[in-house]
Amino acid sequence: MKKRQAANDHTQAPTIRTPTFLLELSLVVNQGQAKRLRAHLEAARQLYNALLSLGQQRLRRMRADPAWQEARTLPRTHKAERAVAFSDLRKAHGFTEAALHQAVKGLRVGWIAEHIEAVLAQTLSSRAYRALNRVCLGHARRVRFKSRGRGCSSIENKRNDTGLRFVLQPPEEGNAGFLLWNGDQLPALIDWQDEVVAHGLRHRIKYARLIQRPASSSRAAGADAKSNRYCVQLILEGTPYRKPKHTVSQGVVGADLGPSTLALVPQEGEASLQVFCAELVPDERAIRRLQRQMDRQRRAGNPEYYDEKGRIRKQGKQKRQWKQSKRYQATRRRKASKERKLAAYRKSLHGHKVHEVLTQGNTIILEKISYKAWQKQFGTSVGLRAPGMFVALLKRTAVPPLGVVSTGGTLVEVPTRTTALSQWCHGCGKRVKKPLSERWHQCECGVGPVQRDLYSAFLAAYLDPADPIPSCAQYQPYWEGAEARLRAAHECLIQRAKEGQDLPRSLGLTRARVRLPKSSEEPPLEPILLLEGEELEAWAEPLEPPLF
Structure with a gap:
């Protein structure tokens, strides 16, 4: 009882900054x-x-x-x-x-x-x-x-003793929680059997945030007549709950993140090269249909803004007042619902991938990338997979907040101009600029051929974060054992390709028609039409460079 009273004593604000985490609870809201x-x-x-x-x-x-x-x-x-x-x-x-x-x-x-x-x-x-x-x-x-x-969908307080605040009942009164604001008492759905919820509610509440989100349908739990649902985010003092299945290993992991691929090479353990967020497959056909439907409805409601050829008239500096019919707004909500579900699935995949990385090591080293530049060059892939959001989530999960031990890990982003891992060779120390189409590293000194992303992740794994300038001496003791691990990672990739998985060109497979090492005798396969029987023979062909 005393612990509960101490945890819910919101009148005394802390004088120093403390670690913070969030807990979100759904609210039960009636129509009024x-x-x-x-x-x-x-x-x-x-x-x-x-x-x-x-x-x-x-x-x-x-x-x-x-x-x-x-x-x-x-x-x-x-x-x-x-x-x-x-x-x-x-x-x-x-x-x-x-x-x-x-x-x-x-x-x-x-x-x-x-x-x-x-x-x-x-x-x-x-x-x-x-x-x-x-x-x-x-x-x-x-x-x-x-x-x-489509405006303000959230509002927050900065204290929990007045205005918008969350109140938690003591155990003898029912353990219920309510959000209080302007005379309304909104009950929260609390599952005390959930370890995450129980862990969060044992901590002191700094302040509360009310969030309005569009619901999938008006029948959703807590949804109102406008198909909105309401949640409360509790900003709590302390560190978040870590599930026992999310283990964190001690070690260093080198990572090479691309617009659609992720290569991981730990100092100890198996290396991997995989498609980043491969499960994320948007329903492009349905979205295109909704976009075309929205365009037809916009044209039907605003014929004065289009010329006889269907082009938008030049208006000058005068602002157009577009008319939006109810059917247009309903179509826009259906399209937004599909995109919202896709974003939620992407966030879930990012979380799973972060925990997968931390199982290999708690110190992650990767190159610092300009994701805004990627948006201009690889807009479709970056917009779908959001690699920058993944790195931000990895940083929040791995790095302990405000010096408090969470995972005890670090995330080191080394500058690309000083390292140039994809262009540098540890055998001779030379930097040779490669085009993006060349997905294999092979040097005259005898290093290679090896997949370019895997090689960059290997160089990052053994890089000194204090002095991020690679030298030949620091890689020679580890290359012999790492080469076999990189070869095994590439063979797993070939096996997935033979099983029929759709892989991007940047992985460096022959069938993807990318540039191979100069020593490869077999040219890349040309796009030809194959019969049904010949397709089976084509999949039996090797998908790796001859020298690898």
């Missing part, structure tokens, strides 16, 4: 409560947009000030002078988080004050400031205003 929640979120949307508009005006005035250009001309070696100059400019023009907290007092008036408390208004102003500050620092081009109906 859902209507009031939508009104509250609509008020939050309008207040957030007003803060963005005010912050944009202050940002433009600050950039138009001649002192801004003078501060920019200061040399970057004088970091202290530049910091003071920009800080004075921010304070003079009111472009600070504290200034927006003061400004929100004048915006939270009238009917908005009836829906949004002062503390929630401050969290909205902090969110708006973070979005505007990204534009100020050059990390984003513009801020996005939230449109009506």
